[in-house]
Amino acid sequence: MRNLVPAIDVNGIVPPSAQSPALPPSSSSGSPSPSPFSCGGHYGRPLVFVPPIPVMDSAFDLATLSFISGLFLLSLLSLSFIFHLRLKSHRSHHLRNFNNLWSVRLLLVSFVALWSINEVLRLPFFRRRYLFPFLPALTLIEQASLCKVHLVLSLGLFEPGFLVTLLFLVKISIMKQNPNQMRAFTSVLITCFPVLLLQTVFVFLSPLQARLPLIMHRTSVLSMDAFGNKTVMCTYPLSSWVVFAAFGLAYVLGFMLSCWRVVTFVINKKIRDRINMLAFTVMVAVPMQIFFLGVSSFWMPEDSPYGVIVLAMFICAALCGVIGEFILVIKPIADALAAGGDCCHWSPRIRLRRDAERERLVDGSL
Numbered sequence: 001m002r003n004l005v006p007a008i009d010v011n012g013i014v015p016p017s018a019q020s021p022a023l024p025p026s027s028s029s030g031s032p033s034p035s036p037f038s039c040g041g042h043y044g045r046p047l048v049f050v051p052p053i054p055v056m057d058s059a060f061d062l063a064t065l066s067f068i069s070g071l072f073l074l075s076l077l078s079l080s081f082i083f084h085l086r087l088k089s090h091r092s093h094h095l096r097n098f099n100n101l102w103s104v105r106l107l108l109v110s111f112v113a114l115w116s117i118n119e120v121l122r123l124p125f126f127r128r129r130y131l132f133p134f135l136p137a138l139t140l141i142e143q144a145s146l147c148k149v150h151l152v153l154s155l156g157l158f159e160p161g162f163l164v165t166l167l168f169l170v171k172i173s174i175m176k177q178n179p180n181q182m183r184a185f186t187s188v189l190i191t192c193f194p195v196l197l198l199q200t201v202f203v204f205l206s207p208l209q210a211r212l213p214l215i216m217h218r219t220s221v222l223s224m225d226a227f228g229n230k231t232v233m234c235t236y237p238l239s240s241w242v243v244f245a246a247f248g249l250a251y252v253l254g255f256m257l258s259c260w261r262v263v264t265f266v267i268n269k270k271i272r273d274r275i276n277m278l279a280f281t282v283m284v285a286v287p288m289q290i291f292f293l294g295v296s297s298f299w300m301p302e303d304s305p306y307g308v309i310v311l312a313m314f315i316c317a318a319l320c321g322v323i324g325e326f327i328l329v330i331k332p333i334a335d336a337l338a339a340g341g342d343c344c345h346w347s348p349r350i351r352l353r354r355d356a357e358r359e360r361l362v363d364g365s366l
Helices: 059-089 102-120 125-129 141-174 181-205 236-263 269-298 302-341 348-361
Strands: 218-226 231-234
Touching: 059 102, 059 125, 059 269, 059 302, 102 141, 102 181, 102 302, 125 231, 141 181, 141 218, 141 231, 141 236, 141 302, 181 236, 236 269, 269 302
Parallel strands: none
Antiparallel strands: 218 231
């Protein structure tokens, strides 16, 4: 069981003078204490020849890691679909109509995969067990800076990035002509830039941190277990919640309007059901994530509800990525490959009519 050190400065790190005298002194190098699972023989030599199995700080860390692994595997599957369609399209004129948006789909999958990898950085057991054995030991200040980097990348770039890409794919599905690939990349990055800039300013450069309550800018706290091992626990400040909440609410309104336009235009029932599923997921998951993100600012990592809140917040964001990859990447490409395989057995007239119908409905993106 970990105990939080009570005194915390503006960076979330306990100053040396505020540490309790009952706690063991920290190492000057900032390296974590030796694992309590290491044992020695009669001559003081270690008997463990392989690294011990890491013990999770809580069941929530294990659950989070499981979801991250599943989301990353789904992203790899989506990448394989994208590149498989890319290769097939060189030999099939029919599939070229569905390959115009391959770079935008690749951007969506990349954002989701990077977001899932970035979420691993906030898990303390991962930093202690997997980063320290291969990289130089991080000091407490450096671990706190790592929490800030994770926060800015997660709420300022990766998650807004894949959400904006979802919206972009939905909007262009009813356009008569697909936009230029460079224009697509530029549009997504420009839309994400204000959120990234505000998150960076509030987390790293805010000159008002000394005047604001600690809850507004606290990005990490220092905890210590019964063996004297110190660990920096990442938290979410209320200022980051304000920025992401403003983005999320505006995004939900724009996404709902775009999906309504697509549903009124599309006459295919299956495609309409996919759009409704995607719209329902986003309009429920994003507000729920905003709610949990705001509530988490009022709890400490050692409080029992904190783990449930953070896990629920992660599931809401991951659900948007999973449904988005399935509906906008995997399912359309699978349908295109199936239709492309059947085209060789059809007459040219039927094939042209089928191609024209698909292009008129969804332009190959849904």
